[in-house]
Amino acid sequence: MRLLVLGGTEFAGRAVVEAGVRRGWDVTVFNRGRHELPSGVRALQGDRTASEGLTALAEGTWDVVVDTWSAAPRAVHESARLLRGRAGRYIYVSSRSVYAWAPPAGYTEDAQPVEGAEPEADKTDYARDKRGAEIAAVDAFGADRSVLVRAGLILGPYENVGRLPWWLGRIARGGPVLAPGPRDLPLQYIDVRDMAEWILGAAERELSGPYNMTGPQGHATMGELLEACVRTTGAAAELRWTEPEVILDAGIQPWTQLPVWVPPGSDMHDALHASDVTRAVATGLTCRPVQETVADTWAWLQDIGGTAPLRPDRTVKGLDPEVEAKVLASIGGGVPGTTP
Incomplete structure (x- = not known):
């Protein structure tokens, strides 16, 4: 071809x-x-x-x-x-x-x-x-x-938007980490390499028309994503799972200040993490495990010195450490590994 x-x-x-x-x-x-x-x-x-x-x-x-x-x-x-x-x-x-x-x-x-x-x-x-x-x-x-x-949400090596690289960098610093709950919140994303393989397969199959392009909802959860970050970095990080209401009441913006995460039951969650991808799956889309996406992204970051290049036309992602510390203090530091 x-x-x-x-x-x-x-x-x-x-x-x-x-x-x-x-x-x-x-x-x-x-x-x-x-x-x-x-x-x-x-x-x-x-x-x-x-x-x-x-x-x-x-x-x-x-x-x-x-x-x-x-x-x-x-x-x-x-x-x-x-x-x-x-x-x-x-x-x-x-x-x-x-x-x-x-x-x-x-x-x-x-x-x-x-x-x-x-x-x-x-x-x-x-x-x-x-x-x-x-x-x-x-x-x-x-x-x-x-x-x-x-x-939809695209993750994986070469990410220049700053979502998964921010989480990996934050968790690599260790210590208590504000983890937005619930832990079993279903996510919907696509590894960029899985999307690329589907695209080339679409060319071979002579497909046409629109396709929602993420993995199925719940291919991973918020807990599985962040726990994969902990395992991959090997950091002494403690995920402090925190109720969505506490995070929102603190004025923290979903999706941008806490990348990937949006509160359950919201219009944002339905729009960003709950589309129907039956058509893509039926035409060959397969999705690798979240652990592989996280590990390969971390390996790429290490190869380029630890800092991901960011597109100038995208918003800055991530939570200010002082804001994170304030919220953790307000909940008494949270309980590591528990589900709100």
Whole structure:
């Protein structure tokens, strides 16, 4: 298979490139040339935000294009229109943020989307931009030759958003750790490498249409995720499981200040951790154990010196140590290993 990845040196794109190389595919990467490329790929340079920035893509044919763009939909509009006669399929890595807030627990790909930005528009907001880019991809390639990968929470090596790396760093420091309960809270996420394998499988199977892209709800729990972090780092950390109400009353923001976590029973939890992924599973999605995701992310962090690179267009993740200490003090330090 001839694979063209637009981007391909950071998180999701890099995982797709590496998966393609492992399969022995002919892999081409198009980007601005600011990051080191994985070995075994052909490099084309250009800037999708610049006038005539797609010149390097003027020639060539590919079986599939994978695009992870998440800013102005105009970039997807221009790329897809340029490539529609020379590529078999266009796979756009979108987001479940394209669904109108707040989708109910169990929502499928038929849930109501937001009104997308115009495909030729400049940057608006994340949800409208992603939806606008979806529209651009389908307009250029048609519903039968486009795939919309509506990803949820993505974890794994190369993460440049700061969620799992923050938890690993915090737990590696040891001591009492504010662990947001309940311990058995079901999570829904996808290891970036599992998503990449599904994407390439979708190209091979000539799939089309939208797919909610995370593992099944409850593939891991909050307890299993944080306990895997403790085991992996080998730190002398004590997880102090704390009631959601205590955390919220302290003014701590779910999802950002305590990454991954959102309180049970909330619209946020239903939207972020309770979508229906039957369609993805039925078309080949498999998910590795949470321990493997955590261990491999930790190994990558150690290889790069312990600090993950963060995208400048994402919010800062993590809880201030003083705030954490104050909450722990208010509950008397909590009881290690107990479930609220």
